[in-house]
Amino acid sequence: MAILVVTGTGTEVGKTVATAAVAAVAAAAGRSVAVLKPAQTGVRPDERGDADEVVRLAGDAVAAHELARYPEPLAPATAARRSGLAPVHPEDVAEAAAKLATDHDLVLVEGAGGLLVRLDEAGGTLADTARLLGAPVLLVASAGLGTLNTTELTARELAAREVRLTGVVIGSWPKAADLASRCNVADLPVVAGAPLLGAVPEGAGALEPAEFRARAAEWLAPALGGAWDAGAFAAREAG
Numbered sequence: 001m002a003i004l005v006v007t008g009t010g011t012e013v014g015k016t017v018a019t020a021a022v023a024a025v026a027a028a029a030g031r032s033v034a035v036l037k038p039a040q041t042g043v044r045p046d047e048r049g050d051a052d053e054v055v056r057l058a059g060d061a062v063a064a065h066e067l068a069r070y071p072e073p074l075a076p077a078t079a080a081r082r083s084g085l086a087p088v089h090p091e092d093v094a095e096a097a098a099k100l101a102t103d104h105d106l107v108l109v110e111g112a113g114g115l116l117v118r119l120d121e122a123g124g125t126l127a128d129t130a131r132l133l134g135a136p137v138l139l140v141a142s143a144g145l146g147t148l149n150t151t152e153l154t155a156r157e158l159a160a161r162e163v164r165l166t167g168v169v170i171g172s173w174p175k176a177a178d179l180a181s182r183c184n185v186a187d188l189p190v191v192a193g194a195p196l197l198g199a200v201p202e203g204a205g206a207l208e209p210a211e212f213r214a215r216a217a218e219w220l221a222p223a224l225g226g227a228w229d230a231g232a233f234a235a236r237e238a239g
Contacts, residue, residue, distance in 0.1 A: 002101045003135040004166070007111045007126055009150035014171020015140040016050045017205040019110045021198070022138070023058035024216040025225040031105035034063040038093040038129070039080075039112055039119060042073025050110060057205065057212045063104070067096055077118035087120035090128035097133055109135070115154050127161055136166040138197070138224075141188060143170050143181040152191040159193070167197035167223060174202050177237060185234045197221040198228050199237075 004022070008015040023033045035058075040049040048056070051064035068088045070079035080087035093109065100107045111117065111126035115137075118125060130137050137158055141151045151168060158165045168188050174181060189196045198220040204212060220226030 002105065003097050003107045003109065003133055005109045005111070005126060005130040005133070005135050005137045006140065007115045007137055007154070008140045008171065009114060009142060009147060009154055011113045013140050013142045014200055014205075015110060016053050017057070018138075018140045018169050018171045018198070018200050019050075019108050020054040020057035020212070021200055021204070021216040021219055022224055023054055023062045023106075023108055024213045025220055026106045027059055027061045028213065028217070029225055032103070033058070033061070033106045033108065034065060034100045034104040035108045035110060036065045036067070036093070036097055036100060037110055038067050038096075038126070039076035039088045040066050040069045041076055041079045041112060042071070043069065044071060045069065053205075054108075054110070057209050058216075059209070059213060063100075065096065065100065067092060075117050076112055077120050081121065089120050089122070090124040090126075090132055093119070093126075093129040094132035097129070097135070114150070115157060127157060127163060130158075130163045131161050136164040138166050139168045139192065139194075140171040141168050143173055143184060143199075144178060145180040147184055148187055148191050151188055155192045155194065165192060165194040167195045167221070168192045169197050169220070169224075170199040172202045172204075173199040173237075182237055185237055195221070195223070196230050197224055198226065199233060
């Protein structure tokens, strides 16, 4: 699994922190890791972007790369158009990821928002990038009410494009899970047609980086290099 594309069911679902956890576990295992952010929106040139945040949490051994940065917090195609800057195309992302994969054991391509957020005016998306690369996709989902619909829609779109969904990670597992969240532990892998591969605890991104790295393996299943047990988690949390 040299290249893994990370997408979310939407914005603010914990995608960057989940990406950092995957990077931290891989780096701790001695793998060389690069994280690629095709289009960073909503930050100034002097601000830290999502790829930089992954490095802060996962460690300096992880290499951060961006292809484009736009100042307004909008979908990449819209942000590019409004800024007058050149958009990023799926082919650009695929080429950059493939090049990084020649020098790294694992390349994590973290998208913006959800799977079908447009990168360019032609309608290119992260799904197109994954298809070009022949790379699997890791889906980061929210825990609570509404996540089953967005998860299944994303899974169906990937299947229609013949892109493999490797699994689902809950991006922010609440400290006090409500009924919907607890039920979703069992339902998410059913609607996704792919295993639940982890649950990152709420507030993980606010941990000190050293603690984040030490604990990351607790949150991810063996398929992602961790020690998280889906059955044990379901028995404990789903009640």
